[in-house]
Amino acid sequence: MQRNFLETDRVTVAFGGIVALKDVSLSVVQGKTTAILGPNGAGKTTLFNAVAGAVRPTSGKVYFQGADITNASPSRRCHAGIARTFQITQPFGGLSVRENVMVALAARGVTMKEARAEASTYIDFVGLNAKAEDPARILSTGQRKRLELARALSTHPKLLLLDEVTGGVDRPSIPELLDVIRRLREERGITIVVVEHNMEVLLGLADNAFFLNRGEVVVTGSVEEVADHEAVRRIYLGDADVAA
Numbered sequence: 001m002q003r004n005f006l007e008t009d010r011v012t013v014a015f016g017g018i019v020a021l022k023d024v025s026l027s028v029v030q031g032k033t034t035a036i037l038g039p040n041g042a043g044k045t046t047l048f049n050a051v052a053g054a055v056r057p058t059s060g061k062v063y064f065q066g067a068d069i070t071n072a073s074p075s076r077r078c079h080a081g082i083a084r085t086f087q088i089t090q091p092f093g094g095l096s097v098r099e100n101v102m103v104a105l106a107a108r109g110v111t112m113k114e115a116r117a118e119a120s121t122y123i124d125f126v127g128l129n130a131k132a133e134d135p136a137r138i139l140s141t142g143q144r145k146r147l148e149l150a151r152a153l154s155t156h157p158k159l160l161l162l163d164e165v166t167g168g169v170d171r172p173s174i175p176e177l178l179d180v181i182r183r184l185r186e187e188r189g190i191t192i193v194v195v196e197h198n199m200e201v202l203l204g205l206a207d208n209a210f211f212l213n214r215g216e217v218v219v220t221g222s223v224e225e226v227a228d229h230e231a232v233r234r235i236y237l238g239d240a241d242v243a244a
Ligand SMILES: Nc1ncnc2c1ncn2[C@@H]1O[C@H](COP(=O)(O)OP(=O)(O)OP(=O)(O)O)[C@@H](O)[C@H]1O
Pocket: 015, 018, 019, 020, 038, 039, 040, 041, 042, 043, 044, 045, 046, 047
């Protein structure tokens, strides 16, 4: 059976009595940017965790590049080309931007000399050259997000899961962050899945979207179709629950 680049096949994740995901079938096309939308507690982070390997589905399967990775460890998935960023960025505050990227590279076992050279490439890519020797703790939220992207690049990802891309980022800094994300796809061929609340951002960034509510996919389609869907508009305008 021909499978898409990333697929979840009827994935259910239950934490005791709480069903965080219920029969979620997600399909991500290589080279496209896919958005995951939904109100608080809809299951977006749990879906990322199930793809990255931080949680195991209670039932269902996860496929990446045609291979069943449902039971693969997070490090095996990382090795296969899956990387993620987090809602709350966690750089080593006392280390410089350059050192933060080098630490990520060292985890891959490269020499210090190679790590320094490769780190420069990624720091340049995300536009943090001027901050390379500054400690990460003095970076703005937007700069931290870009540092996180540089760190993610060090794993040579084919698929990048971005949680709350613009969350906490001041408005004027959003365009340059989005520009980096677009270039990840255009120049590095990385397939991107984003969780993002800002509809304006999504319309300029994503091709397809999946809208989750209470752990279930309730709307899918192009990002424009999903943004225009009545249930989605209701949630975004009033934060009401679709099932209510
Ligand atoms: N480790 C866990 N143990 C118990 N319940 C959990 C766990 N992780 C998530 N949940 C529950 O699963 C549901 C989905 O949570 P999840 O964090 O995936 O939603 P989300 O869409 O990412 O929400 P937000 O937008 O607030 O980040 C919630 O009810 C949450 O409380």
